[in-house]
Amino acid sequence: MTNGKPKILVLDPQNRLKLDGTVVGNQRDFLARLREDTFDCAVVTISEDLKLPLTKFLRNVAHRAPLMPIVLISDNIEPGLRGLVDAILPVDVDKKSVMSTINKILSRREILAECGLVGRSEAIYTIADVIVRVAPTDIPVLIIGESGTGKELVAKALHKRSKRSDGPFLPVNCGAIPETLIESQLFGYKKGAFTGAAKDTPGFIEKADGGTLFLDEVAEIPLSSQVKLLRFLETGEYFPVGSATPKHADVRIIAATNRELTIMMRQGKFREDLYYRINGVKIFIPPLRERPEDIVILTFYFAQKVAEKHGIKFAGISDDALEAMMSYHWPGNVRELRNLVENMVLLAGNRKIKLDDIKHYFAEHQTIGRPLPILHTAEAPSSEVMREILYILRENNRILREISERLSSTADIKSAEREAIINALRLAGGSRKKAAQLLGISTRTLYRKMKKYSIN
DSSP: OBTTBOOEEEEOTTOOSOOSSEEESSHHHHHHHHHHOOOSEEEEEOOTTOSSOHHHHHHHHHHHOTTOOEEEEOSSOOTTOTTTOSEEEOTTOOHHHHHHHHHHHHHHHHHHHHHTOOOOSHHHHHHHHHHHHHTTSOOOEEEEOOTTSOHHHHHHHHHHTSTTTTSOEEEEEGGGSOHHHHHHHHHOBOTTSSTTOOSOBOOHHHHTTTSEEEEETGGGSOHHHHHHHHHHHHHSEEOOBTOSSOEEOOOEEEEEESSOHHHHHHTTSSOHHHHHHHOSEEEEOOOGGGOTHHHHHHHHHHHHHHHHHHTOOOOOBOHHHHHHHHHSOOTTHHHHHHHHHHHHHHHHTTSOBOHHHHHHHHHHHHHTTOOOOOOOOTTSOOSHHHHHHHHHHHHHHHHHHHHHHHOSOHHHHHHHHHHHHHHHHHHTTTOHHHHHHHHTSOHHHHHHHHHHTTOO
């Protein structure tokens, strides 16, 4: 920002919008400016004299400035722009509307940066908006998302923007603590409370006094400890193991899970009263496969970070490699993406990453049939029986793909694949999104194959 105004790089050959910023007339000068300086935002208008295809040009921009927001002004939208721009405006837009869009994007990006979140999807922006509204309060928050989606990042952001930000932020993985120890770990214990209790020892709640306690994998807390956690949430009081005297702590609880707690409630594995107590506000983090527009920005962001850390010149990623990454279903979510990108950059050295560098990874993980994590959402089946059925269906389709790959006849392979898609669509009640999940492929890949096999 300069004097409170955003620093804008504008590609506008006719300079029609008369925006206050650095205005260039062609793609080459635009990319040159990015090498020389940093900008808060970019505006790209489409003209017929583009030297590079728009998608390729925008990927070059993402390579040089992965986090820079981009506003595209065009009436003819190319396929493949998903994840490359933050907003698309019509060519007859006026200067005031462009600046309003830019200011809105920058405001939301500022929140994302404070939260340590990276993305361009509406889902990730919505999470940032909720964090801003909820963080200043003391209401309990339940974060739901598959492993690797960034639940702890959201919890940290809530703490950072809260009135408790000067206090401790204590993350606890409840699934990593044995059931027999979780009570003493949470509430502490008195000397002599059990064999080996040589002195009074504070628990996580006491250590988090004045701050935030993040209970990850909260579903793993045993029922006996759930009762005591509920009492603490309602009264602020708790009893260390072996003590008859209550203690008090001022702690905000943020819980997270990758399981469906409502199903566990019906099974008697999670207390209903505790569920409603920790579920003051629910934040759902969609898996990466459901927000593919975040894949490009995350890829270039992670690549740039690892290159800077190890002193490597990041030479970019080929278009077909990015397409493969966009089509993959990412069972490990952002954590898996980051791990793969870091490996790609380190192994590629100073050369451009190509499809050949990563296709074996996708081929291997598709072939072994890595099942998607089973996380129930509002759209997902509502019974444990259906959960098992979906898992079996995924396994059946995995086996079918393996058999198809081993058939010598191309016609047989195509026939088997077409039949698998038809069966998946039928079982999913016509939902292409659910059918893609059953098959372990992206929705985009499913659309392509349906077109290939003339499936309506």
